[in-house]
Amino acid sequence: PERVFSGIQPTGNLxxxxxxxxxKKFVALQEAxxxxxxxxxxxxxxxxxxxxxxxxxxTRQIAAAFLACGIDPKKSAVFAQSSVSAHAELxxxxxxxARMGWVERMTQFKDKAGKxxxxxxxxxxxxxxxxxxxxxxxxxxxxxxxxxxxQHLELTRDIAERFNRDYDAPGFFPLPEPLIQGPGARIMSLxxxxxxxxxxxxxxxxxxxxxxxxxxIAKKIKKAKTDLxxxxxxxxxxxxxxxxxENLVGIxxxxxxxxxxxxxxxxxxxxxxxxxxxxxxxxxxxxxxxxQRYRDILADPAEIDRTLAxxxxxxxxxxxxxxxxxxxxxxxWQA
Ligand code: TYM
Numbered sequence: 001p002e003r004v005f006s007g008i009q010p011t012g013n014l015x016x017x018x019x020x021x022x023x024k025k026f027v028a029l030q031e032a033x034x035x036x037x038x039x040x041x042x043x044x045x046x047x048x049x050x051x052x053x054x055x056x057x058x059t060r061q062i063a064a065a066f067l068a069c070g071i072d073p074k075k076s077a078v079f080a081q082s083s084v085s086a087h088a089e090l091x092x093x094x095x096x097x098a099r100m101g102w103v104e105r106m107t108q109f110k111d112k113a114g115k116x117x118x119x120x121x122x123x124x125x126x127x128x129x130x131x132x133x134x135x136x137x138x139x140x141x142x143x144x145x146x147x148x149x150x151q152h153l154e155l156t157r158d159i160a161e162r163f164n165r166d167y168d169a170p171g172f173f174p175l176p177e178p179l180i181q182g183p184g185a186r187i188m189s190l191x192x193x194x195x196x197x198x199x200x201x202x203x204x205x206x207x208x209x210x211x212x213x214x215x216x217i218a219k220k221i222k223k224a225k226t227d228l229x230x231x232x233x234x235x236x237x238x239x240x241x242x243x244x245x246e247n248l249v250g251i252x253x254x255x256x257x258x259x260x261x262x263x264x265x266x267x268x269x270x271x272x273x274x275x276x277x278x279x280x281x282x283x284x285x286x287x288x289x290x291x292q293r294y295r296d297i298l299a300d301p302a303e304i305d306r307t308l309a310x311x312x313x314x315x316x317x318x319x320x321x322x323x324x325x326x327x328x329x330x331x332x333w334q335a
Pocket of ligand 1: 005006007008009010017018019020021022041044130131134135143144145146147148149152184185186187188196197198
């Protein structure tokens with residue numbers, strides 16, 4: 001059976017990349033009637049230093065963002081990673097399945113650890129193993145993510161394959177498919193079309209946050225970098241070598257649902273003075289109701305906690321028999 005799983009880290013503000021690359025796709029999968037689990041991966045957020053009170057607040061914020069974007073807790077399980085202990089236990093088992101060489105290849109560790117990798121937490125290094133555990137604790141078959149998670153999904157498949165082979169359990173774990181499609185899969189910085197939009201970019205002008213006001217969004221789009229190659233191109237070929245323009249057109253396409261070709265047919269030959277205000281309007285129109293719902297939901301943290309508790313129960317009910325099978329398969333004693 002098909003099962004969708006994805007997670008978002010409770011670290012800082014969500015931005016348009018998180019929304020278009022992940023959240024918006026979660027809602028589409030839910031509305032297509034798929035069985036979905038959406039997880040606030042609070043254990044992952046501990047891989048970088050974070051104050052306990054902030055971790056707790058941010059966990060509720062991500063849960064609120066899920067709901068504000070249209071995740072319906074009656075249809076999808078919305079829960080915190082820490083509330084289902086199978087994640088942590090399976091991560092340990094996978095620590096013993098994955099090989100050092102596989103994890104050492106992960107580029108995100110190198111990016112996040114920076115120059116002084118010796119001082120990074122061990123958790124940051126084994127981060128992708130916990131991610132494999134998140135997915136496989138539910139035998140999830142489909143994982144909607146942005147393009148930056150592709151390598152982690154490949155590792156997840158390697159771990160599943162190796163487990164199935166080493167324990168002589170063919171087909172025990174499915175090999176989960178990444179769902180990384182469309183113009184939203186890789187949203188770039190508004191200041192540099194070769195860098196992805198990111199929570200950690202020091203420039204606020206590089207990203208649009210889900211909590212930005214309409215004025216802030218309009219200002220950031222107005223100041224977004226373009227290039228000196230002239231007007232908007234009228235076809236996809238004309239986007240080659242113009243990463244900033246390609247990114248803005250991709251955002252327009254993702255928020256309006258029009259194809260990139262259609263957007264270029266409409267704006268081709270015009271200057272950015274026409275396109276940017278249209279992009280700002282379309283983005284604001286799409287985000288404003290989400291931002292409003294987000295604020296309303298956050299005003300009632302007790303209700304968020306009830307939602308997370310109910311989601312945890314559903315997730316636990318799926319994971320418990322799978323974990324029990326895993327223990328039996330690897331020879332871990334259980335009563
Ligand atoms: P995180 O919390 O960094 O990001 C959440 C989601 O947003 C996507 N994303 C982007 N998509 C398009 N353009 C961008 N500029 C952009 N920036 C971020 C990410 O690809 C992600 O889908 N390791 C994951 C969290 C995780 C997870 C999992 C995901 C933990 N366990 C299991 C799927 C399944 C992460 O750090 O995402």
